[in-house]
Amino acid sequence: MTEHRDPLDVLRTGVVPTEPDPAFAARLRARLESEVLNPKGATMSSSEPTSVTLEQTPTREGDVVYSSLWVPDVDRAQAFYTAVLGWRIDASGETRRVLDVRPPMGMRGGTAHGTLFLCHAVDDLAAALDRVRAAGGEAGEPVREPFGLVADCVDNQGMRFAMLHAPRDQRQPVPPPGAGELFYLTVRVPNSQLYRDFYGTVFGWTFTPGRIEDGWGVTGPAPMTGMHGNVDRPSVVPMFGVADVAAAVAAVRAAGGTAEDPVRMPYGTTADCVDDQGLPFYLGQV
């Protein structure tokens, strides 16, 4: 058979990028952002199955399965974050619990320098503790808690964290973050190389250079995480999802905190805030 030139080949059209109407582009972006943080349903192609189920991704090793806001004054923090994020707090136990958020969160006072304490899931706690030691961290003894076997650790720059033994088959699916929940973590450390060495070894995370000087995107953990170096003291700064960042900014200011005006970032509209005890945090519209 001879190769026959097809006259209709003149129709061949590559993809020529075309900027749509900016108003349309902004509207669609806003819609996607809102769907990402507040998934309600989904639009399916008619050529795809008709049943709509939002898949929840199971937790993986290194994912944050619990976090706790460590603050100087826990009563003030409870009043502030309740007002800003609409949290409901159970203050009946030793550690205050934030209700109705996933992954679960707590709140603890009595720490001079605030941070968000993180507890990560691991497949095999003993093996993970070995990796912590090998990477230059301190590994505590595993303790049996009602929610599982957990060990307190300190990383190679003095930041405390914990690991929870959570075999793969026992892990709960975590839905995408909603309002009041952790949307993004910013880890601030003295030395970004030490951080990459440690968490790369312990959890297998990888790092890509970010937009800011010595800033790094962390590939691996949920929630989504970024890290930068060159600060005096390590800490984790949370970004909380809110349905309306402008309204939440007003609530921060009314509750005695400070907030910059919202800005648009690749992952959503965010605002830099400081609470009424001087702890930085971010709000992200979702």
Place this chain on the structure above:
Amino acid sequence: MDVEQRPGVRRDPGLTLLELYDQALPEVYGYLLSRCGQRALAEDLTEETFLAALSACRRSAPPQLSVAWLIGVARHKLVDHWRAAAREERGLRVVAGGLAEPEDPWDERLDAIVARQVLDTLGPQHRAVLTLRYLDGLPVADVAKYLDRTLHATEALLVRARSAFRKSYVDHHDESEREGRS
């Protein structure tokens, strides 16, 4: 240590989609606009494309997000659109059925601009199959998948679509010739 064996990449794929948005939007929109020719329709299909992409990346086996994958989703949306349009027209006009007729060889060198104008006048089914086959340059087997038809049915549709295109092109051409002479 088995660092390499652990799942390395894990984040809400919706966020990845948002990060890709600025880069992908002109590509997806450009693809759709150049194939459907109407701004409002291209916007609607672009929106459907991104929303479908978002729901697809939330499923258990999320796709590898890329512009090329999004163009594939957009192609599905375009086909869906033409399929719906064809359903609407079915009451008015029955697309010729039966076996595909053998084609005459057609060696004429076509004018690309006229060819595009002619394509826009065809019915939705013909437009769909010709767009996938010629504008997008897909092999017939891939065209069949997008149209959700068998290979044989797609080949037959392609023959009918080409024949409709040819008839329309020749008419159009004759018309312009006449206009040119007068």
